[in-house]
Structures are given as structure tokens and as C-alpha cells.
Amino acid sequence: MKPLWKLRFTYIIKLTVFLAFAVSIASAESDSAAFPKEIALWGGTLSRNMVSDETNIAGSWDLETGENIKWTAELGSQSYAGPLIIGGKVFVGTNNKALYNPKLTGDRGNLMAFRESDGKFLWQSTHTKLPSGRVNDWPLQGICSTPFIEGDRLYYISNRCEVVCVDTEGFLDGENDGPFTEETETSEIDGDIIWSYDMMDELDVFPHNLATCSPLAVGDLLFLETSNGVDEGHIHIPSPDAPSFIALNKNTGELVWEDASPGENILHGQWANPAYGVIKGVPQVIIPGGDGWVYAFEPETGDIIWKFDCNPKDSVWELGGRGTRNNIISTPVVYDDKVFLAVGQDPEHGEGVGHLWCIDASQTGDVTKTAGIWHFGDEQFNRTMSTVAIADGLLYISDLSGFLYCLDVNTGDLYWKHDTFAAIWGSPYVVDGKVYLGDEDGDVVVLKAGKTEQVLFETNLGSAVYTTPVAENGVLYIVTRNMLIAIEEKK
Numbered sequence: 001m002k003p004l005w006k007l008r009f010t011y012i013i014k015l016t017v018f019l020a021f022a023v024s025i026a027s028a029e030s031d032s033a034a035f036p037k038e039i040a041l042w043g044g045t046l047s048r049n050m051v052s053d054e055t056n057i058a059g060s061w062d063l064e065t066g067e068n069i070k071w072t073a074e075l076g077s078q079s080y081a082g083p084l085i086i087g088g089k090v091f092v093g094t095n096n097k098a099l100y101n102p103k104l105t106g107d108r109g110n111l112m113a114f115r116e117s118d119g120k121f122l123w124q125s126t127h128t129k130l131p132s133g134r135v136n137d138w139p140l141q142g143i144c145s146t147p148f149i150e151g152d153r154l155y156y157i158s159n160r161c162e163v164v165c166v167d168t169e170g171f172l173d174g175e176n177d178g179p180f181t182e183e184t185e186t187s188e189i190d191g192d193i194i195w196s197y198d199m200m201d202e203l204d205v206f207p208h209n210l211a212t213c214s215p216l217a218v219g220d221l222l223f224l225e226t227s228n229g230v231d232e233g234h235i236h237i238p239s240p241d242a243p244s245f246i247a248l249n250k251n252t253g254e255l256v257w258e259d260a261s262p263g264e265n266i267l268h269g270q271w272a273n274p275a276y277g278v279i280k281g282v283p284q285v286i287i288p289g290g291d292g293w294v295y296a297f298e299p300e301t302g303d304i305i306w307k308f309d310c311n312p313k314d315s316v317w318e319l320g321g322r323g324t325r326n327n328i329i330s331t332p333v334v335y336d337d338k339v340f341l342a343v344g345q346d347p348e349h350g351e352g353v354g355h356l357w358c359i360d361a362s363q364t365g366d367v368t369k370t371a372g373i374w375h376f377g378d379e380q381f382n383r384t385m386s387t388v389a390i391a392d393g394l395l396y397i398s399d400l401s402g403f404l405y406c407l408d409v410n411t412g413d414l415y416w417k418h419d420t421f422a423a424i425w426g427s428p429y430v431v432d433g434k435v436y437l438g439d440e441d442g443d444v445v446v447l448k449a450g451k452t453e454q455v456l457f458e459t460n461l462g463s464a465v466y467t468t469p470v471a472e473n474g475v476l477y478i479v480t481r482n483m484l485i486a487i488e489e490k491k
Contacts, residue, residue, distance in 0.1 A: 040086035042146035042214040043387065044470075046276040047334040050389035050396075052431040054471040058489040059434055059446050060457040070475060070486040071119035074098045076110060079479050080144040080425075081156075081214070085472035087168055089122065090114045091154065092484055093143030100124055101189055109143040109159035111191065113170060116473070119486060123170030125191025127158040135232040136161070136200075136207050144212040148222070153194065155222055155250065161199045161211040163224065163248060167192040179252075195253035199226050203246070203258065206231070206238040208269035209346075214331075218276050218299060222250040223285045229269035234319055240264045245274075245287050245295065247302060257302030265291035267317050267327055268346060277334030279361045286339055286361070288328035294341055296361060308359050309368040310343050321349025329385040335409070337362055338373060340390070344383035344400060347423065351401050354383040358412060374412035381405070386427040387468075389435070391449060396428040396435055404428060404437055406451065416453035420445060426468040431476075438465025442480060461485065 043050055061068035081093025096108035100121055107129050113122040130137035137159050145157035152168045167177050170191050176183065180193045199205040208229025215224035228242045243258035244266070262270070270290035276299070277284055284296045284305055292315075296305040315325035326343035333340045342356040355377035363371050384399040395409040404418040422441035429436045434456065435447045442461045448454040463480040470477045476487040 038086065038151075040084040040147075040149040041216055042084070042273065042468075043275075043331065043333075046216055046218065048273070048275040048331050048387060049333050049335055050387055050427050050429050050468060051391045052429070052471050054431050054474065056474050056489055057432040057434070057471045057476050058487045059432075061459065061487045063459070063461055063485070068487050068490055070488040072486070073114050073119040073121065073484040075112070075479070075482050075484055076142055077482055078140050078142055079481055080142070080466050081111075081146040082467065083470050083477040083479050083484060084147060084149060085116060085470065085475075085477060086149050087152075088116045089168065090116055090119075090477060090484065090486075091147055091149070092479055093145060093147075093156070095140050095142030096126060097140075097482075101126075101185075101187075104185065107139055109141075111143050111147065111154075111156055111166070113168070114484060119484065121189070123172055123189045123191055125164070125166050125170070125193070126185075127160050127162070130160050134209065136209070138209045141210055144210055146214040148215045148217055150217060150250075153250070155215050155217065157211045157213050157215065157224065157227075158196075159210060161205060161207045161227065163197040163199065163215070163222070163253065165194040165196070165250070165253060167194060197248060197253045197255070199246075202255070204239045204242045206242065210271075212271045214273040216274055216276060217250045218283075218285070220249055220251060221256060221299060222248045223274045223276070223287070223299070224248075225270050225272055225274065225287055227270050229266055229290060234268065237264060237266050240266070244270055244289055245297065245302070247285075247299070259295075259297065259302050259304070261295060261304065261307075262289040262291040262293070267291060267325065269327070271327075271329050273331040275332040275334050275339075277339075277361070279334070279337050282362075284334075284361065286332045286334065288330070288332065288341065290327065292325055292328060292343065294328065294332060294339065294359070296339075306361070306364050306367045306371070308357070308371055310341060310355060310357055312355070321345050321352060324353060326352070326354065326383060331387040333388050333390065334361065335390050340388045340395065342381070342384045342386070342388070342397060342399075344385050347385065347400055347425065352383045353377065353379060354381045354399060356381055356384075356388075356397060356412075358409075376405075376407060376412045376414070380414070385425055389428045389430045391430045394449070394451065396430060398424040398426075398428055398437060400424060402439060404435070404445075404447070406453070415451045418445070418447065418453055418455070425466040429469045429471075431471045436469040436476070438467070438469065438478065438480075440464045440466070444469070444478065
């Protein structure tokens, strides 16, 4: 039997360890509540599949009477980025027309934060326009990059072709987090920049019309497309050797690798987004190029794993959208070791024949001739900027011509086609057994998810919907051209 003093000493040691563990857990829980270590990004997951497992999402609402409207918030006059909901905040990219800070006047790109509970404006990060004008920074378009958010760090591409990392708290927390501490605006409603990387200065990138990519991060690396493109004459490429794809250290903003594969073959601009997946044990970052090809990269090194031409070999690029070869503005979706991706063009180029591909992502090299599992096109499908949503063996995709399609994900066979009678810029979103989709006329349609076309609800929100709806914590969020709307089923 141990002496009494030894028993007491053992008890004290155990109690100390227990208390230390308890304190560490409480501290971690406190930190987690303040800065949840979760991510938010366009598409919801790294695979970019436009599907959510949220439930009890409102299937109808009325903006005029307020039925199922939780709150609304005013945005600028053009809004294309977001919404993203995380950490009690809703983030949206827009322009400066709402003028939340009267001191910061003029045309700007604004990344704005609102309180999730009631829509109260919290803070904004703003960027003046580039002096070169519309060739690099189109007027009034604002921030078109939906951010990537992880914990208390938010990453986006500004209208000035900068990769920007900001604190999700802005200056509301009274702290100026570094390494960058030279912000000129530091009031409670201003953004707190952690670091920024100017792709025009550092990499000689020449963005055509606007830099728009919605980045994503895996581990310590942030992946994005640079928006390098043609000049105002739409033929000459000022910087063919500038990278189209890059990886930055997300903590410091330092360049890790770059790739300029499209080079002289850039058709117009590069406005797509990366996706990430692990295909049969191989991690891959998949990014569409401005040459109409999609590329898969080894994340750590930037080495190309495979590439696939998403246009027919006899297709021809012609100015103004008159040709048959297309850009890729859609975002790849990684699903079941496959990549799903469609082609399109600048919406100002009008309608034309499009192509949707299901690609075997397990091969290597130029896989154009071998990796196409199925193809939906040949006059059945039009140019698109939309990204697919895959759920329960079905694939939903919309096109610029205003049609929503439901296909068999394994075969590409068409089940049904719905006409919205207006151009579609956003993507279909599947949640709670329903498919939500907005269009340029400001209409939003809700259909039953399934093999039979069934419209459940339609309404007009009074302004174009260029974005994709998002559901979070039982609330549906829709961004119109000038308004952020939170919709909740009233119990």
C-alpha cells in the first residue's frame, strides 16, 4: 500500500492534468465559437457540386407581403459573387452603389459582410478601379469573385487582379492583423487586409475585362486562375507567357508554382474556377483554361496530370461568338472519379451550340480521345456559364439560352428540359428535394428534384438573379442584382 503522501501527490498530479485538459478544451471551444475552423466556398465543397444536405428549406415566399422573408439587405447595382454564410456572417461581392461608407465614393469593387441573424451591415473591403479602364476592369461590375473562407481568413480576387486575404472580422475587433498593416481606412466598417498579391505587377498578367476567379485552398495552398487574356482588339494576347494557373501559400501570399499552358492559344478571357478531388488516391486540382481545355494539376508541384479538349476537333474560334469553338466559364465538378464540365462564352457573344462532358479523371497525359465517358451536345445543348449539380443519380445543368436539363449522371440521357424563357448566368442548386434556379429576368423557379419535370413554385424578385442560391442553417439566401434576401420557412 502506498504511503498517504504519495496517494495525495498522485491525486494532485491527476487533478492538475485534468484541469489543464479541461481548460484547453474550453479554450478550444471558445476559439471555435469565435472562429470556426470550417470552410465556405462557391459550390459548398472542394468538389464544387451544387448540392446541399440542408433540410426544411422554404419552397415558396413572397417579397411583397413578406411571407417567409426573414430579412433583406441592400447591395450595389451589380452583384455576381456569393452569397457565402459562415461564422454568423453572410458575404457578398458587389459594387459601391449602395454607398455604405459615404467617404468612399465612386465606382469600386466591394466585398461586404452582413450579420446572419438580421442582415445588419457589418463591414466591407473596397477597391478602386484600375486606370486602364474596361479592358482590364469593366465599369460597375464590382467584385465577381466568390471568396474561399477558412476559419477567420477570407480569400478573394479583387477587380484590380489582386489576390486578397482579409480577416473575417474586419476592423470590428479593433485589431489590425498583419503582416499588412498599412490600410488607409480602419474604421469599424472597413476590411482588415492580411496580405495581398498583385498578379499584374508580380506576374505580368493582363486580365481581360475583369479578374473573377473564385479560389479554393487545400492544406497551405491557395489555387486560382489568373484571368489572363486578350487586349481590347480581342486578337492580340499581351502576355502569353504570363501564368494562367497559380498556387500561393495561403498564410503568406507567396507564389509556390505557376503554369502558362494556354499561352498563345487563349481565345478570349479566363473566368473559370478550380475544383479539387482525390481520384483513385491521386489528389488533383482541376482548372479550365482559356484555350477550351481543362487541366488537372498535381497540387504540390503544379505538374500536369492530364488535359482534355472540351471542344470538337473541327471547331473554329471566331470573334464575337460566331464560331463553334468555345471558352470554358463553367466550374468543373468532381464526382465519382469523374469530372463534369460544359463550355460557353461571354454572354455578350450570344447563343450557340454547347457541349457538356463526363470525363474519366483517372487517366494521364492528353486524354481527349480516351477519357470522354459521355457527351451531351450536338444541337441538344447550348453555351453555358453554369455548373452542374449531381444528386441521387441525376445531373442538373442550365444553359445561357434559358433551359434547365435533367440527365442521367451515368449515361447523359435526357429525362426532361424546362424553359425559363430568360438567360441563365447562375447554376441550379439542389437542396431538400428541390431544384432552385434564378434567371436574368429576376424569376426564380423551384422544381421537384427527380426524373419527372414538376414545377413547385415561381416568383419574380424584381431584379436579375446572376448568382446561385445557397442554403445554410435552415435559411435560403438569394442575391439579386441589387439585394440580398434571406428566406426562412415560418413555423
